[in-house]
Amino acid sequence: MTAVVTDPGKRVDDDSGELNVAVLKRNARNEVWGLLGLCSPSLFLVGLIIILPVGWLFWLSLYDENGMLSFVNYERFVEQSSYVKTFVTTFEVSFGVTAICILLGYPLAYMLSQIPRRAASICMILVILPFWTSVLVRTYAWLVILQRKGLVNDWLIDLGIINQPLALVNNFTGVLIGMTHIMLPFLVLPLYASMKSISADYQRAGMNLGAGPVATFWQIFFPLSLPGLAAGVVITFVLCLGFFVTPALMGGGKVIMWAMRMQQTTSLYANWGAGSALGVLLLAVTFGLLGFFNWLLRGQIKAAWGGK
């Protein structure tokens, strides 16, 4: 690091402005290289244990059962309608769960950021509490609560609200309920952190200039909370794409998500390529979507900030 600080103070005294710019540029470059050098062991490690094996798996996806180069693993996606269905289902579930998480999580995080600190930390524990229970246990608990002769249906029937039990589990609804429960904290935590960092002075200033509470919220607070919301949405959405246990148990075998399909495919076909092709496709589409979100949100935030 010492190499980075090459005595800039002395050069500034020089009357040649040109030289100064060049030195500053060189210093900046040196700093970048220095930092890269410091990072290199971890970069090497990441390359070795993540990029290399993943790249190798991708390479495998180009081979068929007899070890010949072919696109057979990808052709299957088009030939078998079930792959398209699985793919669509995966994104339907992920979008659905993310949307429900936003609807439930945004007001929750907003409330947490507004109430006194002590009450907020108690509520925060309640939000984090489910994290301490295994996903499997929580999923089975939902089965018990939601099934035909479960708590919810029994109560609703006893109260005379419904005559026939509702189909709350072993279908799409069940998967949405189970996954939303698991994903909600992933959205609330980053959102809460970003809302906490929004200074109340901005809102006060807005009010001072004559904006009502609604206008203050939509024109000041909401745009400022967007980056936190975006972070939460991305985490939630991407984690949803890879779900296995919850849809497997709560979907009744009818809601098949991509990760479940990977496992099926790997055991059905005698080559790793069949399964890894699924991985390649999911990764590519996910990157594409994230890029799109990024572009969309950046525009959105800019418009929200610049427009008003």
Next chain:
Amino acid sequence: MGKVKLAGIFALAGATLAMAGAAHAEGTITVASFGGTYQEAETKAFFDPVAKELGITIKQDTTNGLDDVRLQVTGNAVKWDIAEMGADECARGTKEGLFEKLDYNVIKSDGINPQLVKDDWVGISYTSVVLIYRTDVFKDGNGPKSWQDFWDVKKFPGRRALGAFPTESLMVAALADGVPMDKFYPLDIDRAVKSLEKIKPNIDVWWSSGAQALQLVKDGEVDMASIWNGRATTLKTEGAPVAFSYDNGVFTADCMVIPKGSKNKDLAMKALARFVSPDLQANLPMLGANGPVNEKAFDTGKIPADKLPSINSSPENMKHEVLLDPVFWGEHQVEASEKFDNLIQE
């Protein structure tokens, strides 16, 4: 899955250390089976008596079937000397060349259905897929008795579950469509798929594990279901209001193999020969719900006559069940699975 794999890696590391440490690996074989009460029954019926008889140590492990063996063989890290899997998986593994040839001078295959005696694998036990229904919903024995009844949603209204296993469920669908048991193979898979399509809107759950099927029936989430006979027996013993029979059942076999590259091949062969012998096979139905694969077990006098109706592979029950032909399904697994998957997804 992750945990299983990790455990495998640790076990592998342990095994390597053990081999490096001493030469006492002689006289030790490792057998992998499906775990749970089934493997406990196997331990008492086969593993413990054989270990004693041959003066060897039989170590045990659990497996998920063909995938695990394929992983070991193709990865050149074979740690099992005998592995168990479904017979259709054995047939697929044969095509992939994953197993050692069996020596039928050592293993006596008399009494085992020839469909389950192949160059590199042999049957070990029978499981049945049976129709179970709740007697609190269908009272006085008026429940669905056959797969035709199961398909008849007007006469037998109620919620239904079937296994998410293409082979088993397509066979059930074929029976429901009236494919005769004695002329079952070669099965017209498209006919079975069409039959399955008819019942699909009325299937509430496609179960994917034995425990799940048991829970669905036990909690009354469904009124009737296909289920493995072991789980059905458990439900009945626990006192759940259910009924099932071996009539109209689908009959599947488990098989055992010696993975290619096993270091104790000869010893494994001797042990395997004893596992399938009539006198040890006769122990199996006394300990669990799985029937012996060797029909000579019924001649040993070990199995009392009053036990026969509850054994799925007893000569009488066998007449009313159709075998999941491992070779046929091994060959048509991919086709059947693809058609099945295209069908059942919402």
